[in-house]
Amino acid sequence: MKKEITLFLLLLSFISFAQKGPKIEFKAKDNTIDYGKVYKDQDNGVRVFEFTNTGDAPLIVTNVQSTCGCTVPSKPKEPIMPGKSDKIEVKYNMATGPIRKSITVETNAVNVEGGKVHLKIKGEVLERVENNVLEKKKVGPMQ
Template sequence: MQQNGDGKFSFKFENTGKEPLIIQNVRSSCGCTIAKRPTAPILPGESSEINVKYDTRRIGRFHKNITVTSNADNKSVVLHIKGEVVAKPKEEVPVKKVNKGFTPVAG
């Protein structure tokens, strides 16, 4: 993805259990990654998503973790995002030839 680009990811999931699923917390491995959890319980058979935004101002490869804590049997799950932020291509401005005209020189 490009520097200063859209660093959004979405993790979709379905509650396959028999009880409402409550996402209690989402925690990212650094401040450059922000995760938002659903606040309402996810009923059995329903789907939801966890939205993640990575700060794309930094150039280079990244691999970040988001730990999701819930009331499910496996209390926590770790989500991974990885990729590379590349510099924006430099824009070239065409230069036009300028005719400065004739300047007489006195002599």
């Protein structure tokens, strides 16, 4: 019985130890922002991931990387104090076609494995096709 109590107290101390420190919580559902269907000429490609430090120590964002050069993220320069919020801005280059990109955020947060959080953007960029009513249309292969 004494060993069980000791083991329980040891386990409890590990659990309470793991709860201390900075914690990052993003507002976006599933850490994903959906651009939806957007037109290249009407959207600047910038989206914002908002997050809060829900822990009890300063949160430091050490690095933010995207899977390719077409997506450029920015990170906060200063530590985020407990209870405070900040943002990671992501700019997609609005290349026509589907958007499926990942951004890795590296932090000192204790509530995510290795301090890393994976963010995603998705959607589709469309290009507006304008029909010129004055332009002569081709009718067949002989024309």
